[in-house]
Amino acid sequence: MDDERKAKAAEAQKRYIERLRLDPVKWEQYKAKRRKIRKDYRDRHKGEESFLERERMASQKYHEKNKDDGAYKAKLAEKTKRYTNRKKEDGSYSMLRRERNKRYYDAHRVQRLEKQKQYNDNHKEEKAARDAKWRDANPERVKEYHALDAALRAQAGILSLEDVREIYTANYDRFGKLTCEYCHNEIDLTMKRAVHLDHFYPVKPRKDAVAGKTEIANMRIVCSSCNHSKSNKDPYVWLRSEGYEDGGAYRGTT
Ligand SMILES: [Zn+2]
Numbered sequence: 001m002d003d004e005r006k007a008k009a010a011e012a013q014k015r016y017i018e019r020l021r022l023d024p025v026k027w028e029q030y031k032a033k034r035r036k037i038r039k040d041y042r043d044r045h046k047g048e049e050s051f052l053e054r055e056r057m058a059s060q061k062y063h064e065k066n067k068d069d070g071a072y073k074a075k076l077a078e079k080t081k082r083y084t085n086r087k088k089e090d091g092s093y094s095m096l097r098r099e100r101n102k103r104y105y106d107a108h109r110v111q112r113l114e115k116q117k118q119y120n121d122n123h124k125e126e127k128a129a130r131d132a133k134w135r136d137a138n139p140e141r142v143k144e145y146h147a148l149d150a151a152l153r154a155q156a157g158i159l160s161l162e163d164v165r166e167i168y169t170a171n172y173d174r175f176g177k178l179t180c181e182y183c184h185n186e187i188d189l190t191m192k193r194a195v196h197l198d199h200f201y202p203v204k205p206r207k208d209a210v211a212g213k214t215e216i217a218n219m220r221i222v223c224s225s226c227n228h229s230k231s232n233k234d235p236y237v238w239l240r241s242e243g244y245e246d247g248g249a250y251r252g253t254t
Contacts, residue, residue: 209234
């Protein structure tokens with residue numbers, strides 16, 4: 001019975017609207033009235049979370065349905081432009097943009113580093129040429145850099161011949177032949193500069209890494225490939241990234 005009444009009411013409503021549509025003035029009045037009712041409803045409920053959630057869902061649904069529609073896209077672009085202009089006028093736009101950029105930057109850290117690495121690998125020669133040009137143009141800065149480097153190394157300490165002997169002996173004792181303490185490959189002494197003495201904690205660490213001294217406990221015998229790859233990185237971060245253990249822990253260091 002109830003359903004029947006509802007269907008009848010809907011039918012009557014439909015006929016009523018069809019009649020209104022025939023009269024442009026009445027139709028506009030009707031639409032304005034409906035708009036006002038909707039607006040009043042929104043004003044009454046706009047602080048309520050459940051209402052906001054419903055609005056968000058509806059707007060998302062609308063967007064999904066119309067996102068490929070040309071007129072909708074133009075309208076949306078116009079709206080975005082108005083929003084941007086408003087924010088530019090009140091001075092908050094650059095801050096918003098910075099925040100948005102930072103969010104994107106942080107969220108894409110891994111991809112960013114990978115891309116940067118790929119770019120650098122593909123442009124090694126250009127970079128070397130650029131660096132050489134910079135060095136030629138800035139001899140004073142180069143001199144300063146070398147002086148600072150020498151000072152830091154002097155400050156870090158110096159190994160005695162006895163120390164070096166101890167480091168090599170420990171390596172032979174452990175492996176039976178001269179071996180890289182990170183990758184455990186035998187060091188190929190037929191190669192030029194095949195064996196390196198590496199500072200486990202770098203003397204000049206990159207940001208966030210711990211600095212180390214030139215002392216027995218901090219030195220590792222390594223192959224040139226490991227030394228170049230490890231560079232001035234945090235040792236444990238590098239070891240983990242390569243899947244190696246701490247090659248020198250047997251000398252009682254951490
Ligand atoms: Zn190695």
